[in-house]
Amino acid sequence: MIEGGCNCGGVRYRIEGAPITVAACHCTRCRRQSGGTFSVNLVVPIAQMTVTGALSRFTDRDTTSGAAVQREFCGTCGSPIRSLIDASPGIAAVKAGTLDDPDPYAPALHVFTRSKVAWVEVPAGVPQFVENAG
Ligand SMILES: [Zn+2]
Ligand SMILES: [Zn+2]
Structure with missing residues (x-):
């Protein structure tokens, strides 16, 4: 069981099973x-x-694909919790920084590296994609 939540404690979540993948996104919106x-x-099944x-x-409509991304957060403390991607129904992208224990979840891939901050280094051997993976 994977658990996490926001800074004020008003939002908590649990995820059953392992994530489909762990992705680092370098897009300007994220x-x-x-x-x-x-x-x-x-990335988990919702x-x-x-x-x-x-x-x-x-509802973030200023995306590369044009498909909206629903960015969900705690309205009290502002912690970002997850994004629901209209182009990928049934999938939630959960912010790893809100996990109680993020240690096991190093990114398996990095996406939108075309807008990566210059001094951020992607570890050698980890797949990078200029935009979306695939
Ligand atoms: Zn909160
Ligand atoms: Zn992004």
Whole structure:
């Protein structure tokens, strides 16, 4: 069982099973929303995720694909929790920084490296994609 939550404790979540993959996204939208220089996400089937507490939502339409991304966060403390990608129904991208224990989840791939911050280094041997993977 994977568990995590926001800074104020109002939102908690549990994920059953292992993530499909762990992806670091360097796109400008994820950067701004996460407040970090890139965003690390556990890609999980949304049916395997249980959330308690109220998530607020921003519908992000300024995406490369044109498909909206629903960015969900704690409306009280502002911690970003997950993104639901309209182009990939049934999948949630959960912010790894909100996990109680992120240690096991190093990124397996890095996407949107065309907008990677210059001083961020992708570890050697980890696959990189200029835009989306695949
Ligand atoms: Zn909160
Ligand atoms: Zn992104």
